[in-house]
Amino acid sequence: MNIASAYFAIDEFDEGNLYLDDIKDNILKNGDEESKMRMNSLMGIYTTNHNKKAEAEQHYVTAEKIAKDNQFNSYLISIYENRVRHHKLYNEPEKAKVYKAKLDSLNKVLYSEDKLNNIQKAAVQIELDEYKIQLDKIEKVNQKHQKSLKESKLIVILFIVILVVLLLLLLTLYKNIKLREQANFELTQANEALKEAKEKAEEASQLKSQFVSTITHELRTPLYGVIGITNIILDEHKELGNSPHLKSLKFSAKYLLSLVNDILQINKIEEKRIVLENLIFNLTDEITTIKNSVEYIADKNNDKLSIEIDTAIPEFLIGDKLRLSQIVMNLVSNALKFTKNGEVVIMADLKRVEGKTHFIEFKIKDTGIGIAKEDQEKIFDKFVQIERKEEDYQGTGLGLSIVSRLIELFDSEILLESEENVGTTFMFTIGFEYDEEKSREIINNIDVDLSSSHLYNILVVEDNKINQMVTKKIIQNSNMSCTIVDDGYAALVALDRETFDLVLMDINMPLINGFDTTRKIREKGIKTPIIALTAFDKQEVMEEALAAGMNDIMVKPFEPTKLYQVITNQVKNSENAG
Ligand code: ADP
Numbered sequence: 001m002n003i004a005s006a007y008f009a010i011d012e013f014d015e016g017n018l019y020l021d022d023i024k025d026n027i028l029k030n031g032d033e034e035s036k037m038r039m040n041s042l043m044g045i046y047t048t049n050h051n052k053k054a055e056a057e058q059h060y061v062t063a064e065k066i067a068k069d070n071q072f073n074s075y076l077i078s079i080y081e082n083r084v085r086h087h088k089l090y091n092e093p094e095k096a097k098v099y100k101a102k103l104d105s106l107n108k109v110l111y112s113e114d115k116l117n118n119i120q121k122a123a124v125q126i127e128l129d130e131y132k133i134q135l136d137k138i139e140k141v142n143q144k145h146q147k148s149l150k151e152s153k154l155i156v157i158l159f160i161v162i163l164v165v166l167l168l169l170l171l172t173l174y175k176n177i178k179l180r181e182q183a184n185f186e187l188t189q190a191n192e193a194l195k196e197a198k199e200k201a202e203e204a205s206q207l208k209s210q211f212v213s214t215i216t217h218e219l220r221t222p223l224y225g226v227i228g229i230t231n232i233i234l235d236e237h238k239e240l241g242n243s244p245h246l247k248s249l250k251f252s253a254k255y256l257l258s259l260v261n262d263i264l265q266i267n268k269i270e271e272k273r274i275v276l277e278n279l280i281f282n283l284t285d286e287i288t289t290i291k292n293s294v295e296y297i298a299d300k301n302n303d304k305l306s307i308e309i310d311t312a313i314p315e316f317l318i319g320d321k322l323r324l325s326q327i328v329m330n331l332v333s334n335a336l337k338f339t340k341n342g343e344v345v346i347m348a349d350l351k352r353v354e355g356k357t358h359f360i361e362f363k364i365k366d367t368g369i370g371i372a373k374e375d376q377e378k379i380f381d382k383f384v385q386i387e388r389k390e391e392d393y394q395g396t397g398l399g400l401s402i403v404s405r406l407i408e409l410f411d412s413e414i415l416l417e418s419e420e421n422v423g424t425t426f427m428f429t430i431g432f433e434y435d436e437e438k439s440r441e442i443i444n445n446i447d448v449d450l451s452s453s454h455l456y457n458i459l460v461v462e463d464n465k466i467n468q469m470v471t472k473k474i475i476q477n478s479n480m481s482c483t484i485v486d487d488g489y490a491a492l493v494a495l496d497r498e499t500f501d502l503v504l505m506d507i508n509m510p511l512i513n514g515f516d517t518t519r520k521i522r523e524k525g526i527k528t529p530i531i532a533l534t535a536f537d538k539q540e541v542m543e544e545a546l547a548a549g550m551n552d553i554m555v556k557p558f559e560p561t562k563l564y565q566v567i568t569n570q571v572k573n574s575e576n577a578g
Contacts, residue, residue, distance in 0.1 A: 001027075001038050008042065013049045020046070034075075037066035041079050048086045056086060077106055209267050216264040220535040221464065223260065224556045226253040228470030235473070255396075262398040266382065268537065269405040274323075275539065276409055278433070281321035283360070284309050287346055290329050297336040303366075304343045305336065312350040313360060317432035323406050324430065330399045331364040331426045338424070339368030357431040364427075370420040380404045380414070456501040456571055458482040461491040461517065462533065463509045467556070471504065471533070474560045480567070488517030495526055501571050503530040505550070507541060515548040522549035529570035 001023070007016030020042060027039045044059035060083050067076040080103035087096035230250045233240060240246050268274050287307050298305040328346065335344045347363040371379060375386050383397040403426075404414045410430045418424035458475055460482050462468045468484050475482040483498070485491050487509055495503075503521070507514035518530050529551045534541055538553050545553055551570050554563060 001035070001042060004042055008045050011049075013046050016042075017046050033066050033070050034072065037063050037070070037072060037075060040066070041075070041082065044079075044086070045082055048082070048089060053086075053090055060086065073106065073110055077103060077110070080106065209271050212263060212267045216260045216267070217535050219260045220257070220264075220556065221467070223253055223257045224535070225464070225466035225470060227257065228473070229466065232469065232473050235477075259396045259398075262396050262402060264537070265402055266398060266405070269402070269409070273537075273539070274409060276320040276323060278318050279321050280316050280318050280438075281324075282315055283313055283317060283348060286321055286325055287328065287348065290325060290332060291346065294329070294333050294336060297333060298344065301336055301339060302341045303336055303339050305332075305346075306343070307346045308348070310349045310360075313348060314358060314434040316436075317358065317360075317434055318438060319430070319432040320410075323409065327403050327406050327428070328362065328364065330403045334399060335364050335366035335368065335424065335426075339366040342367035342423070344368075351429060354431070356433050356435055358434050359429050359431045361427065361429045363425055365423065365425040367423040370422050370424055371416070371418040372420055376416055376418060456480045456567060457499075458567065459491060459494055459498075459500040459503045459528075460484045461488060461503065461509070461514070462506040463487060464506070467506070467533075474563055475504075477560060478564045478567075488512035488514070488520070491517055492520055492524075495521060495524070495528070500528055502567055503528055504533055504554070505530050507532050507534045507536070507545075514550075515544055518545075518548040518550050527574065529574045531566060531570060 001020070004016040004019040007013070007019075020039070024039065024043070027035050031039065040059040040063035044056045044063060047053075047056035047059060060079060063079050064076065064083075066072070067079055080099050083099040084096050084103060087093070087099060227250065230246065230253060234246065234250075265274075284307075287309065291305060291307055295305065297303075332344065332346060344364070344366045347361075347365065349361045349363075351359045351361045353359070371386065378384050379386065380400050382401045384401075385397040407414045407428045407430075410428075412428050412430050415427040416424070417427070458480055460468065460471050460475070462471060462484065463486050472482055472484060483494060483500070485494050489512060491503070491505070494500075505514040505518060509517075512520075514532055514534075518532075521528070521530065530549065532541065532545045532550045532553045533556055534553060535556050538555050542553060551573075552566055554566060
């Protein structure tokens with residue numbers, strides 16, 4: 001059909017038609033719409049030029065119809081062109097005009113369609129540009145997002161790092177807490193162990209002092225016997241008075257007794273069981289008594305012993321005269337022990353007065369061997385004795401430690417000045433109360449006539465055979481008569497049978513002790529004065545003794561004169577009361 005169309009374009013219609021003849025029928029019958037339309041259009045051209053006007057118009061109509069039905073608009077234009085040419089050929093201008101108009105309007109439509117197409121293309125382009133811009137924008141936003149994404153990634157990483165660091169910190173904190181808990185636990189345990197150890201130590205220390213206390217008490221009773229019996233032997237066998245063996249027996253027993261007493265005293269001071277007493281005393285009297293009792297040492301060592309007492313010191317002072325005497329006695333006997341062919345002075349000076357308290361400075365000064373600087377602190381320790389070459393004295397090494405502790409009880413301290421081979425001075429200051437009224441009262445109370453020599457009848461209640469002997473001897477020597485019983489029940493029987501002026505009652509006895517015996521005696525309504533005899537410290541048993549109904553206490557071993565004094569006192573008191 002293309003070749004035929006080409007021949008028709010150069011007006012060689014027959015030549016062209018040759019190509020159509022063979023396919024004409026087949027196409028018109030079986031061809032598709034486009035082929036049918038083209039065939040009809042070509043056959044229209046051919047028949048137009050072979051004067052077959054009607055047939056030609058028939059073909060144009062068919063072709064036009066197919067083109068219109070199928071909107072083959074560009075073919076419709078060529079169909080209209082051929083139709084215009086056809087009518088012009090057959091000199092039908094009116095009809096040619098009709099188809100020319102159709103052709104023009106179609107052209108117009110097609111042309112505007114083109115334009116429309118172009119506009120549409122431009123619009124699409126604009127749209128495209130817009131899309132591009134939008135795409136750019138999106139791209140930019142995207143980039144921005146990408147950037148912020150990067151930033152947030154960094155933040156996330158940072159966050160993770162911080163989290164890890166925090167976790168590590170938490171871990172170390174936890175470990176620390178665990179460690180501390182462990183340390184705390186160990187500390188608590190150590191604390192507990194320490195507490196236990198402390199309690200044990202305290203218990204041990206208490207046991208120790210209890211042990212010391214018991215042992216020394218137990219030792220004092222037999223020692224009392226040894227000293228007492230030695231005295232009896234010396235008394236009964238005057239010819240043995242010069243026996244060196246008996247002398248050293250007495251000396252050893254006395255030494256042992258003083259050692260035991262010292263240990264007991266130190267133990268008591270350490271236990272804080274010593275309470276200072278308030279007694280009235282005359283200082284000159286007390287110091288003179290001490291001087292007299294150590295005079296024999298002074299004589300032995302050829303020492304001059306003197307006392308210098310300030311006249312400003314009141315006549316009567318109130319305080320613990322026994323402890324004061326103990327201090328001065330210790331220092332003076334030391335001074336005499338370590339001084340040969342020299343001088344020892346006991347001085348007392350009123351230093352100051354605060355209210356009723358008179359502060360008196362005591363000085364015990366000697367011209368003896370002195371104490372080396374390096375030893376001056378040591379000597380106050382327990383059991384310290386400085387080594388000396390030509391030793392001829394015996395000491396326990398406890399004297400100064402007792403002295404310094406006793407002075408501490410008086411809220412004072414001991415001072416020491418000493419130079420080797422020049423001499424030694426011990427000093428201390430103690431405040432004593434001075435109250436005239438109080439003094440007078442006390443003096444009136446102790447005004448006892450010791451000169452009368454009554455023959456008193458004494459009951460001695462004592463289980464220890466040796467003590468029985470010793471006490472009996474002392475009483476008989478004092479011109480008094482005595483009955484001895486072994487236990488409390490026997491005492492009750494004796495008191496029922498006989499009247500006594502006074503009872504000397506041992507405290508520690510089998511069957512029934514001294515306290516209970518006294519209670520039973522008092523229950524019977526017997527008012528006879530009862531004096532307790534004990535190896536214990538006075539203060540320890542005082543309360544119980546008084547509660548049981550006893551009148552006084554004598555600590556064994558006692559001086560015969562002291563016993564005599566106490567007996568006289570008590571009998572006088574009970575006579576006055578009766
Ligand atoms: P002791 O029982 O040995 O006398 P002390 O505690 O009383 O024990 O004294 C301790 C030591 O101090 C003595 O051994 C002695 O060496 C020394 N001492 C004490 N007083 C004097 C003194 N007045 N002169 C020289 N030495 C002294």
